[in-house]
Amino acid sequence: MTPSLDLTTPAARDALAVRTAVQQKPSLIGLSRAEMAEALVSSGVVPERQAKMRVQQLWHWLYVRGVSDFTHMFNISKDLRAELDRRFAIARPEIVEEQVSNDGTRKWLFRFPPRGAGRPVEIETVYIPEEGRGTLCISSQVGCTLTCSFCHTGTQKLVRNLTAEEILAELMTARDRLGDFPGRDTPDGAIVPAEGRKITNIVMMGMGEPLYNFEEVKKALLIASDGDGLSLSKRRITLSTSGVVPEIARTGAEIGVMLAISLHAVRDDLRDMLVPINKKYPLKELMAACRAYPGLSNARRITFEYVMLKDVNDSLDDARLLVQLLKGIPAKINLIPFNPWPGTNYQCSDWETIERFADFINEAGYASPIRTPRGRDILAACGQLKSESERMRKVDRLALEAMMIAGHGEA
Numbered sequence: 067m068t069p070s071l072d073l074t075t076p077a078a079r080d081a082l083a084v085r086t087a088v089q090q091k092p093s094l095i096g097l098s099r100a101e102m103a104e105a106l107v108s109s110g111v112v113p114e115r116q117a118k119m120r121v122q123q124l125w126h127w128l129y130v131r132g133v134s135d136f137t138h139m140f141n142i143s144k145d146l147r148a149e150l151d152r153r154f155a156i157a158r159p160e161i162v163e164e165q166v167s168n169d170g171t172r173k174w175l176f177r178f179p180p181r182g183a184g185r186p187v188e189i190e191t192v193y194i195p196e197e198g199r200g201t202l203c204i205s206s207q208v209g210c211t212l213t214c215s216f217c218h219t220g221t222q223k224l225v226r227n228l229t230a231e232e233i234l235a236e237l238m239t240a241r242d243r244l245g246d247f248p249g250r251d252t253p254d255g256a257i258v259p260a261e262g263r264k265i266t267n268i269v270m271m272g273m274g275e276p277l278y279n280f281e282e283v284k285k286a287l288l289i290a291s292d293g294d295g296l297s298l299s300k301r302r303i304t305l306s307t308s309g310v311v312p313e314i315a316r317t318g319a320e321i322g323v324m325l326a327i328s329l330h331a332v333r334d335d336l337r338d339m340l341v342p343i344n345k346k347y348p349l350k351e352l353m354a355a356c357r358a359y360p361g362l363s364n365a366r367r368i369t370f371e372y373v374m375l376k377d378v379n380d381s382l383d384d385a386r387l388l389v390q391l392l393k394g395i396p397a398k399i400n401l402i403p404f405n406p407w408p409g410t411n412y413q414c415s416d417w418e419t420i421e422r423f424a425d426f427i428n429e430a431g432y433a434s435p436i437r438t439p440r441g442r443d444i445l446a447a448c449g450q451l452k453s454e455s456e457r458m459r460k461v462d463r464l465a466l467e468a469m470m471i472a473g474h475g476e477a
């Protein structure tokens with residue numbers, strides 16, 4: 067027997083109706099200015115002649131002030147605010163869990179309401195503070211279709227793509243939690259300056275392959291980098307791909323953000339195992355796409371991510387091949403000590419091996435920082451918090467079922 071929702075009382079039915087109505091209201095977040103104007107006019111809430119001005123007002127409240135409730139938009143009349151609230155949503159997702167590591171790393175599990183006939187979904191977002199900067203790692207899909215063998219998210223089936231609204235909601239909710247939006251009572255002009263912000267950089271490196279969700283990722287990143295809103299410089303936004311070659315040129319031309327490649331191996335036979343999309347787009351094609359990346363220069367280098375796996379990809383021969391492979395590409399190599407997760411067969415390379423590898427690449431002229439392991443006390447390997455939350459729910463459900471069988475849990 068599984069517990070079910072009791073809809074026998076009118077109050078419960080009303081509550082569900084309200085909740086469903088709230089979830090079904092279209093969101094204004096994630097729309098371009100033109101789409102927002104169209105939504106306001108076609109819903110009859112705003113006359114066409116006012117659309118541009120209203121969009122400007124809403125854009126400011128949503129993306130500069132970070133307001134998530136129409137009632138706080140003080141320069142909009144009370145009646146219009148009520149009408150906007152009746153027709154549109156701007157609320158944040160539910161925060162299922164927030165973990166703060168000893169080193170200041172924060173990890174959130176966000177829950178988004180169902181889309182259409184689907185179920186609510188949960189995704190992870192991680193904030194990593196460092197000296198002089200703070201990076202938010204954002205997810206683009208719920209789960210992933212790719213099965214990179216060292217990646218915990220690769221063990222989770224793809225549920226669906228995130229929408230532009232949901233991708234932006236990760237950034238905006240993280241800014242709420244970190245106090246990165248000015249208070250709504252702050253007078254005009256006292257907006258938090260760029261240098262005072264906690265989130266200075268974003269990386270599309272969370273759950274999912276962003277280039278398998280190109281259109282929504284593009285919409286979200288163009289809004290995140292809009293100078294009259296969230297205002298993150300495109301040079302501080304990095305999109306990381308496992309190597310979806312056909313979309314790489316579009317990323318540079320249409321989004322214009324920095325590119326990172328999840329490389330992890332320098333021979334096709336090994337990369338086929340670690341990053342199986344390599345079977346479709348092997349290293350030769352991937353490197354050609356990198357060389358042709360729009361805007362590539364010494365000031366706009368491509369980051370190559372390389373997870374250090376003991377006795378798998380960490381030899382000096384690998385380092386040598388890596389240098390050959392990257393010849394002629396303005397590049398930086400991020401060496402990532404593997405963060406083991408329950409059930410993995412891989413181990414992290416020894417520290418001396420990682421340093422030897424880094425020194426070799428460095429001497430060849432490439433910056434090769436070793437990423438400091440962060441948030442190890444809070445399940446910070448990608449996808450772990452989501453798995454843990456699902457495991458706990460299963461434990462709770464089984465315990466509840468056991469109680470009901472024993473006659474203690476009648477709903």
Ligand code: SF4
Pocket residue numbers: 210211212213214217218219220221272273274275308328
């Ligand atoms: S590394 Fe990225 S693309 Fe590969 S399985 Fe993990 S989330 Fe998917």
